[in-house]
Amino acid sequence: MLRDRLRFGIFAAPFHGTDENPTISIERDRSLVQWLDQLGFDEAWIGEHHSAGYEIIASPELFIADVAARTQRIKLGTGVVSLPYHHPLMVADRMMQLDHMTRGRAMFGIGPGLLPSDAMMLGIDPRDQRDMMTESLEVIVRLLRGEIVTKKTSWFELRDARLQLAPYTRPHLELAVAASVSPSGPRTAGKWGIGMLSPAATSTGGFSALAHHWGLVEETAREHGNSVSRASWRVAGPVHIAESREQARRDVKFGLGRWLYYFQKVVALPGVPEQGDVDYCLDAMVDAGFVVCGTPDDLIAQIDRLEQQTGGFGAFLVTAHDWADREATHRSYDLIARFVMPRFQDANAWTRRSMDWVSENRTPFLAAATQGMVEAIQKDRERTEQKKAAS
Numbered sequence: 001m002l003r004d005r006l007r008f009g010i011f012a013a014p015f016h017g018t019d020e021n022p023t024i025s026i027e028r029d030r031s032l033v034q035w036l037d038q039l040g041f042d043e044a045w046i047g048e049h050h051s052a053g054y055e056i057i058a059s060p061e062l063f064i065a066d067v068a069a070r071t072q073r074i075k076l077g078t079g080v081v082s083l084p085y086h087h088p089l090m091v092a093d094r095m096m097q098l099d100h101m102t103r104g105r106a107m108f109g110i111g112p113g114l115l116p117s118d119a120m121m122l123g124i125d126p127r128d129q130r131d132m133m134t135e136s137l138e139v140i141v142r143l144l145r146g147e148i149v150t151k152k153t154s155w156f157e158l159r160d161a162r163l164q165l166a167p168y169t170r171p172h173l174e175l176a177v178a179a180s181v182s183p184s185g186p187r188t189a190g191k192w193g194i195g196m197l198s199p200a201a202t203s204t205g206g207f208s209a210l211a212h213h214w215g216l217v218e219e220t221a222r223e224h225g226n227s228v229s230r231a232s233w234r235v236a237g238p239v240h241i242a243e244s245r246e247q248a249r250r251d252v253k254f255g256l257g258r259w260l261y262y263f264q265k266v267v268a269l270p271g272v273p274e275q276g277d278v279d280y281c282l283d284a285m286v287d288a289g290f291v292v293c294g295t296p297d298d299l300i301a302q303i304d305r306l307e308q309q310t311g312g313f314g315a316f317l318v319t320a321h322d323w324a325d326r327e328a329t330h331r332s333y334d335l336i337a338r339f340v341m342p343r344f345q346d347a348n349a350w351t352r353r354s355m356d357w358v359s360e361n362r363t364p365f366l367a368a369a370t371q372g373m374v375e376a377i378q379k380d381r382e383r384t385e386q387k388k389a390a391s
Contacts, residue, residue: 004231006303006344007315008336009043010036011079011199011236013055015321017258022056028326029057030067035330037071039337043234043315045079045109045197051117054262061094068102077107079197080178083140084113084124084132089161091136092143099168106169109197110137111178115267130184137177141192144172176232179213181205181270186213190220195232199319201306202237202290203271210235210310231314235306238291238319241332241340245294249282251324251332252293256282259321296339303344316344 010032016025033044046063049055057063060078068076081091098106112129113119119126135153139161142149148162167173176195179185189196196217200206214233221228242248256278263272271290273281285291292302303316324332342348358365 002346002349003344004312005346006313006341007042008341008344009041009045009074009234009315009317010320011045011047011197011234011317012320013047013049014057015054015259015262016056017255017322018053019258025056025322026063029063029320030070031326032320032329032333033067033074033076034070036333037074039333040341041074041333041337043075043077043107043317045077045107045234045317047079048082048085049115049118050085051115051121052262052266054266055115061098064098064106065101068105073105075105075107076102077174077176078109079199080109080111080176082113082118082129083110083136084129084155085118085122086136087156088136088139089143089158092140092163093165095173096144096163096165096167099173100165104169104173107174107176109176109178110140134188137188137192141175144175174232176234181209183213183216186216187220190217190222190226190228191224193221193224193226193228195234195314197317198233198235198313199317200270201235202302203269204288204290205270207289207306207309210306214310229314230312233310233313234315234317235310235313236317236319237302237306238285238321238323239299239302239332239336240293240321240323240329241296241299241335242328243295243335245298248293248295248332251328252282253278254325254328255322259323296335299336299340300343303340 012029014029016022036044046057046060047055048058048060050058060081064076064078083091095106095108110133112133116126119129132155139149139151139158143161143163144167148160149158150160151158174195175192176197177185177188178197178199179189180198180200185196198206198210198213201210214230217228240248240252242251260272260278260281263269264274271285271288273284276284282291282293286293289302289305292299306313306316
């Protein structure tokens with residue numbers, strides 16, 4: 001029996017140093033997704049941020065529309081649209097258009113918004129963001145289903161609102177909600193019967209929460225009469241691999257320091273040490289299981305660990321970063337495609353089966369081939385002798 005095929009992709013904020021050319025950085029993001037498409041990766045999720053200068057894509061929809069025209073099969077998701085920052089009718093309209101422009105390859109990831117500075121600039125109290133996301137999502141789901149919506153809240157109003165485009169993807173494009181540690185994400189996924197993104201799955205708190213998060217999804221889904229599937233659950237974690245652990249560590253010296261500075265001095269990320277140099281922090285993050293910096297076997301072990309903790313999920317997403325230069329980064333994804341993805345997709349199950357069968361029967365097969373060759377030589381000699389006798 002072949003196992004269910006685990007999908008692979010990236011979760012890209014993205015992260016880019018403030019000392020680099022931002023135009024080239026965005027171009028590099030585009031090139032990376034094109035490379036992943038060539039390698040056979042399944043998904044790429046692109047974030048939305050508006051401050052702090054390090055996560056520089058403000059509109060994942062714009063990026064997706066651009067890269068969709070340059071790729072063939074990879075699915076492209078918003079990772080995530082911060083619903084409190086937008087009127088829900090505008091969000092639903094944009095995503096429906098993107099569903100058509102990508103011919104069904106768009107995915108709609110949603111969340112309350114991560115950076116408090118983004119909310120502050122918009123005059124939003126960060127304490128209100130989860131409630132605002134819930135209010136917006138209710139309207140968006142109804143609009144995507146073709147309903148006519150009239151609703152007024154403290155921050156938006158709709159009057160007989162409806163979408164003018166029918167969905168390209170039926171019944172509508174896939175939705176997924178971000179969930180880190182709190183139960184609000186799993187509860188939202190279950191309430192609406194949508195997927196779940198776990199971007200902090202390998203941090204200590206996020207990893208611990210995985211054990212009961214899916215139970216919350218299923219429990220809430222039953223309460224609301226929905227069905228959910230683990231195939232719609234994505235878990236993510238930072239990864240860089242090379243041919244050896246030593247090479248991987250040399251690779252990440254290129255940009256890991258800037259990444260650490262951002263999360264130690266500017267914003268917070270669970271799992272990142274609050275202080276320490278690059279070597280100390282890298283050792284601490286690897287030892288804690290938060291980061292994989294090593295070989296394909298190390299990533300295989302990490303995914304095995306996540307499957308045991310969760311009971312199963314549908315996709316593993318590499319948290320994209322600029323730890324290594326472009327060549328080493330592309331090489332890391334190449335190694336994942338060559339040696340990690342086949343392990344969790346049973347891509348080589350039948351090739352190994354065939355090789356094992358031939359290996360086990362090597363002696364009789366070679367004997368039969370040898371006997372056939374001897375007989376062919378003998379028959380040729382006999383024909384030659386017959387021709388000589390006839391002449």
